[in-house]
Amino acid sequence: xxxxxxxxxxxxxxxxxxxxxxxxxxxxxxxxxxxxxxxxxxxxxxxxxxxxxxxxxxxxxxxxxxxxxxxxxxxxxxxxxxxxxxxxxxxxxxxxxxxxxxxxxxxxxxxxxxxxxxxxxxxxxxxxxxxxxxxxxxxxxxxxxxxxxxxxxxxxxxxxxxxxxxxxxxxxxxxxxxxxxxxxxxxxxxxxxxxxxxxxxxxxxxxxxxxxxxxxxxxxxxxxxxxxxxxxxxxxxxxxxxxxxxxxxxxxxxxxxxxxxxxxxxxxxxxxxxxxxxxxxxxxxxxxxxxxxxxxxxxxxxxxxxxxxxxxxxxxxxxxxxxxxxxxxxxxxxxxxxxxxxxxxxxxxxxxxxx
Numbered sequence: 001x002x003x004x005x006x007x008x009x010x011x012x013x014x015x016x017x018x019x020x021x022x023x024x025x026x027x028x029x030x031x032x033x034x035x036x037x038x039x040x041x042x043x044x045x046x047x048x049x050x051x052x053x054x055x056x057x058x059x060x061x062x063x064x065x066x067x068x069x070x071x072x073x074x075x076x077x078x079x080x081x082x083x084x085x086x087x088x089x090x091x092x093x094x095x096x097x098x099x100x101x102x103x104x105x106x107x108x109x110x111x112x113x114x115x116x117x118x119x120x121x122x123x124x125x126x127x128x129x130x131x132x133x134x135x136x137x138x139x140x141x142x143x144x145x146x147x148x149x150x151x152x153x154x155x156x157x158x159x160x161x162x163x164x165x166x167x168x169x170x171x172x173x174x175x176x177x178x179x180x181x182x183x184x185x186x187x188x189x190x191x192x193x194x195x196x197x198x199x200x201x202x203x204x205x206x207x208x209x210x211x212x213x214x215x216x217x218x219x220x221x222x223x224x225x226x227x228x229x230x231x232x233x234x235x236x237x238x239x240x241x242x243x244x245x246x247x248x249x250x251x252x253x254x255x256x257x258x259x260x261x262x263x264x265x266x267x268x269x270x271x272x273x274x275x276x277x278x279x280x281x282x283x284x285x286x287x288x289x290x291x292x293x294x295x296x297x298x299x300x301x302x303x304x305x306x307x308x309x310x311x312x313x314x315x316x317x318x319x320x321x322x323x324x325x326x327x328x329x330x331x332x333x334x335x336x337x338x339x340x341x342x343x344x345x346x347x348x349x350x351x352x353x354x355x
Contacts, residue, residue, distance in 0.1 A: 001024060001027065001028075001039050001040060001041045001319075002017075002019060002023070002024075002027075002315075002319055003019050003024075003041045003042060003043075003044065003058055003059050003061055003064065004019060004042070004044040004047070004054075004055040004056075004057065004058035004059075005017065005018050005019060005047070005053065005054065005055055005056055005057040005058065006052055006053075006054050006055070007282075007285075007315070007316075007317070007319070008229070008282040008283065008284045008285035008315050009229075009246060009281055009282040009285060009317060010050075010052070010054060010250055010251045010254050010255045010258075010281060010282055010283065011052075011246040011247070011249050011250050011251060011281055011282075012051055012052055012249040012250075012251055013245050013246050013248075013249040014052075014246060014317055015317065015318050016052060018057045019057060019058060019059045020059075021059075021064065021067055021068075023319075023320075024059075024064060024068055025067075025068060025071050026320055027039075027319045027320060027323065028068050028071060028072050028075065029071065029072065030320065030323050030324065030327075031075055031323065032072055032073070032074055032075050033327070034323060034326065034327045034331065034347060035331070035345075035346055035347040036075060036347075037075070037076060037311065038075060038076035038077065038078060038107075039068070039075055039076070039077055039078070040078045040109065040180075040313060041061035041064065041065060041077075041078065041079045041080060042061070042080050042109075042284060043060075043061050043079075043080035043081065043082060043111065044058040044118075045058070045118040045119070045121075045122070046115065046117065046118040046121060048254040048255075048257045048258050048261075049253060049254055049257055050251040050252075050253035050254030050255070050257065051251055051253065051254075052251045052254055054251060054254035055254075061079035061080050061081075062079050062081065062094055062098065064079075065077050065079040065098060065106065066097070066098045066101055069098055069101040069102035069105065069106065070101055072102075072105075073103075074105075075105065076105045076106075076107065076178070077098075077102055077105055077106050077107070078106075078107045078108065078109050078178070078180055079098075079106075079107075079108060079109065080108070080109040080111055081108045081109065081110060081111070082110075082111050082112070082113060082119070083110065083112075083136060083137050083140035083141075084113070084119055084124050084125070084126075084129075084136075085119075085124065087160075088140050088143040088144040088147060088160060088162075089143075089147060089162070089165055089167060091108075091140075091144055092144050092147035092148055092167040093167055095108060095144075095148075095171060095177055096148065096167070096169060096170060096171045099171040099172050099173060099177050100169070100171075100172060103172065104171075104172035104173045106171075106173075106177055106178075107177050107178030107179060107180060107197070108177065108178075108179055108180070109179075109180045109181065109182070109200075110137060110140075110141060110179060110180075110181050110191075110195070110196075111181070111182070112133040112134060112136070112137050112183070112188075113129075113133065114261075114262060114271070115258070115261040115262060115264075116129070116130070116261075116264065117261050117264060134183070134187045134188065134190075134191050135158065135159075136159050137191060138191065138194075139155075139157040139158065139159050139160050140159070140160065141179070141191075141195050142155070142157075143155050143157070143160050143162060144176075145175075145176050145195075147162075147165065147167040148167070148170055148171050148175065148176035148177070149170070149174075149175045149176055151166065152164045152165065152166055153165045153166075153167075178197045178198070179195050179196050179197055180196050180197060180198040180199070180200060180225075181195065181196045181198075181199060181200070182199070182200035182201070184201060184202070184207070184271075186210075189201075189207070189210050189211055189214055190214050192211060192214075192215075192222060193211060193214035193215040193217070193218050193220065193222060194218050194220070196222055197222065197223060198222070198223045198224075198225050198310075198311065199211045199222045199223070199224055199225065200225045200226070200227065200313070201224065201225075201226065202226060202287070203226055203287060203303070203307055203309075205307070208224055208307065208308070208309070211224060212224070223310035223311060224308070224309045224310050224311070225309065225310065225311040225312070225313055226286065226287070226307070226309050226312060226313070227284070227285065227286025227287070227313045227314075227315065228286045228287055228288075228289050228300075228303075228312055228313065228314055228315070229281075229282060229285035229286050229287070229288045229289070229314075229315050229316070230289055230290075230296060230314050230315070230316055230322065230326065230330075231243055231288060231289070231290035231291075231317065232290075232291070232292075232293060232296055232322055232325050232326060232329065232330060233290075233291075233292065234292060235292050236290075236291045236292050236295050238292075239290040239291045239292065239295075240290060240291075242290075242317075243281070243288065243290055246281050246317075247278075247279075247281050250281060255275060255280075255283075258275065258283060259272045259275050259276070262275070271283075282315075284315070285315045286313065286314075286315060289303075292329075293325070293329030293330045293333060294333055296326075296329075296330045296334075297330050297333035297334040297337055298333075298337065300312065300330075300334055301334065301337040301338055301341065304338065304341075304343065305341050305343075314326070327347075331347040334347065335347055
């Protein structure tokens with residue numbers, strides 16, 4: 001979901017807009033009609049500048065999702081939360097509240113921070129944080145799970161100290177709400193294996209195998225999700241031409257500001273290197289899949305069959321227009337193609353089951 005200004009494409013040609021509740025409500029209701037399984041909101045606390053003023057305006061995800069929860073009835077809702085910003089006792093009650101509003105459809109995306117300057121500007125970034133970020137997240141997650149499932153919690157750790165701590169009411173989901181994560185390092189993958197229901201990773205077969213292996217070692221299973229940017233046009237040539245125009249009008253200043261921010265965090269260096277690739281036009285958007293509706297459906301089918309991922313997360317250039325195009329153009333063919341592969345989804349019907 002485009003919670004920050006201009007969405008996920010760093011281009012002067014891309015639609016320029018401010019995030020609003022009205023826009024997110026419109027997208028959410030359309031997503032329910034399409035049969036999308038879930039909606040996902042990142043957290044963003046500092047913009048990237050440039051001619052497009054990229055991400056300079058951003059809504060707060062937990063607050064926004066609580067409002068969207070009251071407007072929807074089926075779609076799952078995930079909001080990003082960084083443990084540095086919310087004590088586990090505060091977060092436990094906030095999440096339980098939204099889970100009640102949504103009737104058990106809410107989950108959190110736990111992040112340890114990509115652009116750490118976002119947290120440094122607030123004065124909440126501990127010294128040497130990059131060397132213990134997952135230890136911090138591990139304690140935080142262990143504590144919040146206990147608060148969701150136990151009457152009283154006593155927890156003594158390096159970062160948190162709870163004594164007969166209570167949190168009520170409990171979430172509707174038992175034993176606790178859904179958790180997702182997107183760490184790409186071995187530490188991050190291990191964290192996801194221990195705690196996450198969904199792991200957001202790329203399409204590297206080695207990473208997918210690692211997540212499944214690490215989860216098996218924890219006697220758990222984790223669903224694998226990958227991000228895709230869908231650029232749908234009437235023909236392949238039109239989609240390719242639009243991609244070229246987006247690339248030609250790239251907001252290099254905003255993109256470079258992001259690269260500098262990531263390079264300031266040593267563990268973000270791989271993502272910074274990725275952003276320098278000549279085909280990159282966005283961040284958080286995922287791998288680009290472009291073409292006509294038929295081409296998109298064929299590529300998505302091949303990707304699902306060849307990689308064995310459990311779910312696909314989409315971003316768009318214009319979320320309202322392109323999601324509607326996906327519904328009428330891509331979804332029917334995608335269902336048919338997957339059916340031939342023995343895979344059943346219910347896009348466009350009352351309830352989707354793909355993820």
